[in-house]
Amino acid sequence: MVRRFFVGGNWKMNGNKESLEQLITTLNTASLDDQTEVVCAAPSIYLDFARSLLDPRIGVSAQNCYKVAKGAFTGEISPAMIKDSGADWVILGHSERRHVFGESDELIGQKVAHALESDLGVIACIGETLEEREADTTEEVIYAQTQVIAENVTDWGKVVLAYEPVWAIGTGKTATPEQAQEVHEKLRAWFTANVSDDVADSLRIIYGGSVTGANCRELASQGDVDGFLVGGASLRPEFVDIINARA
Secondary structure, three states: OOOOOEEEEEOOOOOOHHHHHHHHHHHHHOOOOOOOEEEEEOOHHHHHHHHHHOOOOEEEEEOOOOOOOOOOOOOOOOHHHHHHOOOOEEEEOOHHHHHOOOOOHHHHHHHHHHHHHOOOEEEEEEOOOHHHHHOOOHHHHHHHHHHHHHOOOOOHHHEEEEEOOHHHOOOOOOOOHHHHHHHHHHHHHHHHHHOOHHHHHHOEEEEEOOOOOOOHHHHHOOOOOOEEEEOHHHHOOOHHHHHOOOO
């Protein structure tokens, strides 16, 4: 089956109204490949702002959420609030949430379940650290992370899986197209063995980790790379080139 190319821009904790409005104007006026689904993940305080200004063809995502709808959880936001701000997606399990903020696989799984119950699309992130890659445990690590996510998914049509090797995020190091393809291919085989042929065939598995305008076309040419989750480059005009990597 043909999987629609998916490009997410993760703005992380960057930007202000002035700079984001400039970025949004660039995106709104650019010629974007209409075969590619584009989603921008704004800081939660700017979700409403981003949704009100971005062209409707570009989706909006939160960068995180909590596992329940409301309550005494100071500083957290719920999927219901994200939906109410006009956004339709959330990024969960990003390596910065795992490694900087100490989120466990179990918590990420609970968040995935609640976000999907709340009718949000989920960009679920997995990936190994440099130590894990050098210890040759990449597969073990990403399969374990994927297993916990899979246990909490009811509708795979609302999920995009982002493979982000932690050693390549924001470091300028990128997995080679061959390295990315190898892991994506193994992940797809894992879904065949552990979920179903249909999900393995239809699930979009995207790559993240220092994707740029310079390397995106070669990465996009790999058969099992169905798009990108882009960090720093999503704040620059080259994000347009990344969106158009398959054009």
